[in-house]
Amino acid sequence: MAQPHLVKYVRDQIAAGYSPDEIRNYLVGHGYPVRDIDETIDEATRPQRKTSPFPTEKKVEQMIAKAEASKGIEEDFLGIFKNWFKALLMPMQVFPEEAERATLARAFMNILVASALGGFFVAMVWLIKTLTNKVILEGAGYAGTGVYGLVGPFAKSMMTQSITLVPIGALIVWLSITTFFYLFGIIAGGRGSFEKFAYFTSMFAAPLALLLVLMTLIPSKCVSFIAYVVFGTIGIYPMFFAVKTTHEGDRMGTLIGTFIPIVLIMVLMLPQLLKLPGIISGIC
Secondary structure, eight states, X not given: OOOHHHHHHHXXXXXXXXXXXXXHHHHHHTTOOHHHHHHHHXXXXXXXXXXXXXXXXXXXXXXXXXXXXXXXXXXXXHHHHHHHHHHHHOHHHHHHHHGGGOOHHHHHHHHHHHHHHHHHHHHHHHHHHHHTOHHHHHHHTOTTOTTHHHHSHHHXXXXXXXXXIHHHHHHHHHHHHHHXXXXXXXXXXXXXXXXXXXXXXXXXXXXXXXXXXXXXXXXXXXXXXXXXXXXXXXXXXHHHHHHXXXXXXOHHHXXXXXXXXXXXXXXXXXXXXXXXXXXXXXXX
């Protein structure tokens, strides 16, 4: 069997301009067995196989899997909604799987799409109620105006506000809360990127934003209030795993990065919290 170092030597000598016969004679003169020399020269002068430009079967499978995963997020809206609620209910499983897809663009998209969709449904319900309420139409001056009454400035203004202002408000609230929690994660010793953390929080904030916007359609203020409290409490669970997955910290660091901000928020809201019993009795 040809020795690798001799094969390299022969190739180097051939590249330097020596013929195989000259190299053979030189090696024979230095005591190398003729059989080994011939095997070495044969190996060194044999055309080397080039790496195939075509991917292996395993590589093709990986490429297909990656493309399917990308398609599932970018094109399949049902898949997006499913991913949102999985992140809300099973963050421990979803966040590690989504870590490589974390970008600020996707984070902003999650919040904007969810809140815009919620705003659109609210606007449509409001529009239907308005157009079927003769008293409101007469008060606004659109009763009996035919088709124009369906698309008049009154209706268009409400639609515009619901589809634009609601997403902007949701984006500001989400970004503020995300930044607040991220800073405390860093203080607790975390070193994860803000981009990754923002993507994780957007994944569970998106369904919460959608649900909270839809809660405005409930006539009962008591039910809406309870829903806000419940949804806000539910958000603590995925927030814990967003902090943990982003900073890859221990349990204590994750607890500090998650619950210290919550305690501070409650302290800042203490005057309102003291009035809570009266607010609840007034609403319910």
